[in-house]
Amino acid sequence: MDQTTNALRGEGIALSFGGIKVLKGLDVEFRAGEITGLIGPNGAGKTSLFNCLTGAYSPQQGTISYAGDRLNGLPPAARANKGIVRSFQHVALCPDLTVRENVMMGIARYGKAGWLSAFLPLPAGAREREEMARSADKALVDLGLPDVGDKFPAELPPGMQRLVEIARAVVGKPSVLMLDEPAAGLNNSETRDLTTVLRKLASTDLVLVVVEHDMDLVMSICDRIYVLNFGEFVAVGSPEEVRSNPDVIQIYLGSDDDE
Numbered sequence: 133m134d135q136t137t138n139a140l141r142g143e144g145i146a147l148s149f150g151g152i153k154v155l156k157g158l159d160v161e162f163r164a165g166e167i168t169g170l171i172g173p174n175g176a177g178k179t180s181l182f183n184c185l186t187g188a189y190s191p192q193q194g195t196i197s198y199a200g201d202r203l204n205g206l207p208p209a210a211r212a213n214k215g216i217v218r219s220f221q222h223v224a225l226c227p228d229l230t231v232r233e234n235v236m237m238g239i240a241r242y243g244k245a246g247w248l249s250a251f252l253p254l255p256a257g258a259r260e261r262e263e264m265a266r267s268a269d270k271a272l273v274d275l276g277l278p279d280v281g282d283k284f285p286a287e288l289p290p291g292m293q294r295l296v297e298i299a300r301a302v303v304g305k306p307s308v309l310m311l312d313e314p315a316a317g318l319n320n321s322e323t324r325d326l327t328t329v330l331r332k333l334a335s336t337d338l339v340l341v342v343v344e345h346d347m348d349l350v351m352s353i354c355d356r357i358y359v360l361n362f363g364e365f366v367a368v369g370s371p372e373e374v375r376s377n378p379d380v381i382q383i384y385l386g387s388d389d390d391e
Contacts, residue, residue, distance in 0.1 A: 138164040138199045140216070140308050140339050145184055145194035147177075147363075154180045155191065156363040162308070165336040169354035169371075170343045173383060176360040178343045179221060182310055186218050187211045198308060198339075215307030219300075219314060221343075223293045225285040231296050232281035235268035238300040271303040272296070274332070276325045290317040295326070308339040315346045327353055347384075351375065359383070 140162040147155040155177050162168045170178050183189040185196055187208040196203045203211060217238070225234045269281055275295045285293050294317050301309060314330075315323050323346065330353050334340055344350050350357060351371045359367040359380050367377040374380055 138307065138337070138339065140185060140198045140341075141196070142181075142185060143195045143197075145181070145191045145196070147180055147184060147189060147191045154363050155184065157193065158360075158363075158365060160358060160365075162339050162341050163356075164307075164339050165334070166355040167330060167334050167340045167342060167353050169350040169357040170341060170360065171345070171347070171350055171357060172360035177363045178360055179312060181360070182218060182312055182341075182343065186216060186310065215304075216310075217301050217304065217306040217308065218310040219297050219312055221312045221316070223285075223290070223297055223317075225293060225297060225300075227285055229284075230281065231272070231277075231283050231285065231288070232265060232268045234285065234296060235271055235281075235300045235303050236264045238271075238303040239264050239267055267303055268299070271299040274302075275299045275329055276322075291319055291322045294318060295322065298326075298329075302333065307337065308341075309333065310341045310343075312343045313345065314342065315344055315349050323349060 142158060142160045145155050145158040145160070146153070158181065160181070170181070172178055180189060184191045184194075187203070187206055187210070190205075198214065198216060201214075203214075203216075206214075226237070229237070269278075272278060272281055275298060277292060277295055277299065280288060280292065280296070285296065288296065294314065298311065298314055301311070315326055318326060327349060330340070330342070342350065342354065354371055356369065357367075357371060357374045358365055359374060359377070361383055366379040366383065367374050369377070
């Protein structure tokens with residue numbers, strides 16, 4: 133399959149808040165079968181771009197499409213129903229649900245008996261509850277969390293909560309998975325586990341995009357990297373190309389002229 137067939141694309145995406153240009157006419161293509169990194173300093177516009185692509189923000193200009201279908205005007209829930217899902221920069225788990233139930237939220241909307249039946253002892257949803265619970269447990273095992281399903285989020289350290297959120301994102305087998313700083317709060321061991329999981333997730337059917345400040349992680353797993361600064365792309369290419377790009381070096385390391 134052509135990698136570009138199921139690509140998530142943005143053309144001319146422009147976003148402003150109160151006269152401040154946050155995104156300046158960006159063209160982007162996230163391809164199936166690749167892990168794409170989106171990096172840049174704080175305030176560069178990375179999360180704003182995620183929000184535009186997932187429907188949380190409506191850009192003033194530009195077109196967003198997936199697999200050739202225009203997404204402009206579709207709310208986040210409608211895009212999620214098309215398989216476009218994301219994690220968030222800050223962990224957003226429901227404290228009153230168990231870890232398993234939090235992960236089940238990632239597939240409850242697909243149930244025929246309705247999402248409420250996934251969490252209430254209604255006869256119509258009994259079989260679906262069992263199937264969703266098995267899927268949730270498998271996602272947790274795949275993320276290296278085999279024994280936490282019955283715990284509550286507050287009982288887990290921050291790094292494990294982050295992995296639970298990623299499990300919730302992947303349990304529904306999305307077509308587009310956008311991860312906003314997935315390694316935030318993880319220790320070295322958990323980051324290594326995450327790296328292994330992300331490599332396993334990469335497939336010809338999945339568009340996988342990672343916003344991350346951990347440069348070692350980005351450089352080790354990404355096929356292509358977009359570098360964003362002040363709402364504009366300053367570099368796009370392979371890890372090797374980005375690592376040696378003088379504009380990227382300037383952004384991250386500065387230069388003698390800055391001293």
